Amino acid sequence: MNDFAGRRIVVTGASGFIGARVVERLVLDTGAEVRALVRGYGRAARLSVLPQERLTFQTVDLDDPRSLRKALHGGDLVVHCAFGSQGEVADRWRTTVEGTANLLAAAKLAGADRLVHLSTVDVYDTTGLTRFDETAPPLPENADDREYEQQKAAAERLVLAAHGDGPETVVLQPGVVYGPWGGQWTVAQLTRPAEEFEELAVTGAGGACNAVYVDDVVDAVLAALAEPAAAGRKFLVGGPDEPGWGEFFDRLREIRGLTAPAGTAARGAVPDWEQALYASPARVDAALAARVLTAPRTTLDDGMARTAEWARWAGYGAPGGASR
Structure with missing residues (x-):
């Protein structure tokens, strides 16, 4: 470098x-x-x-x-x-x-x-x-x-x-x-109403997160x-792995101390346009950047573990929220 x-x-x-x-x-x-x-x-x-x-x-x-x-x-x-x-x-x-x-x-x-x-x-x-x-x-x-x-x-x-x-x-x-100090995909997710997570995808479900x-x-x-x-x-x-939105939201649930929804929640808390975003299968191919610039190194597990540490310091999430 x-x-x-x-x-x-x-x-x-x-x-x-x-x-x-x-x-x-x-x-x-x-x-x-x-x-x-x-x-x-x-x-x-x-x-x-x-x-x-x-x-x-x-x-x-x-x-x-x-x-x-x-x-x-x-x-x-x-x-x-x-x-x-x-x-x-x-x-x-x-x-x-x-x-x-x-x-x-x-x-x-x-x-x-x-x-x-x-x-x-x-x-x-x-x-x-x-x-x-x-x-x-x-x-x-x-x-x-x-x-x-x-x-x-x-x-x-x-x-x-x-x-x-x-x-x-x-x-x-x-x-x-996402990551420490992040807005839309970190702090906004760590502070959104818990009931909305009842309608968001879990691991194995949802589209490409990128x-x-x-x-x-x-x-x-x-x-x-x-x-x-x-x-x-x-x-x-992009990142080095290819998580879906379900994996992404499950890591946030862990930080917040929320459990994954047990069944199909009543719809309405998360608007249709947002649900459509999370359903898209379009996956980024970032091979050009990895070849010409630098290969990404931080997996979703590692990145969310660092985010969890910061969230506890910053007062977001549950005190016992998991980190991997």
Whole structure:
């Protein structure tokens, strides 16, 4: 792994789940000079315990090209984890899509060498597929839909199109990212009403989960910053094993001290659209990332054991919740 000694690496969304872990790993595991870009300092407390010799913080607004130019000045490499997560859909679209365009322009002006963009598996149309890789059809563009999937797809198109006209670009497309400090697939699951778990799949049931532990995603980020063969390409990022949603939810039940449902629960607590997500058989084929970047190392058992330790420390789950 490249040590990045003497390199200035700028990380957007540095107070978020993946962005904060990227910052931690860069500071603790490499010699990089890290510039953590945050919307505000309120969520950056997690990073305040890190050694500060090679870490600086800067507030930035992706909607403000001037603040971005200032934030990226002197940056050699950029990791783009930020996206629109607040406000109305038009505000989120502006931050995710137009903000990405602003960032690409600022990176070009700064003379940055490479930009790694965190996208998502949701940019593919997996209808009718049981397994898919980077050659799968993209999500069809829909001018009337400006929600998360379309936002990320539009931002990704901008990043790939910018390669060769400014910094080299690399796009990473992780699946269901979980782990300590995680939002949708960790904390939200550890705090959702217990009765909803009566309707969620158990081991042996449900579709493909495509779970990937956060450190495996960060490993791919660090490799993508340095690997020459990654330039201009996109990579699906998955875990080393292939759990179903039943296995995923059973690990969460163990952390929370919940028992698996004994029979068929009355339906209604979990909406149909969410149940449809958990029924999809579409399995990520992340062989390209394993070959060009780095192979994932954290199995669902190992990742959930680490998540359980953190959950007990953070006050989530049952005190006696199992860890494997």
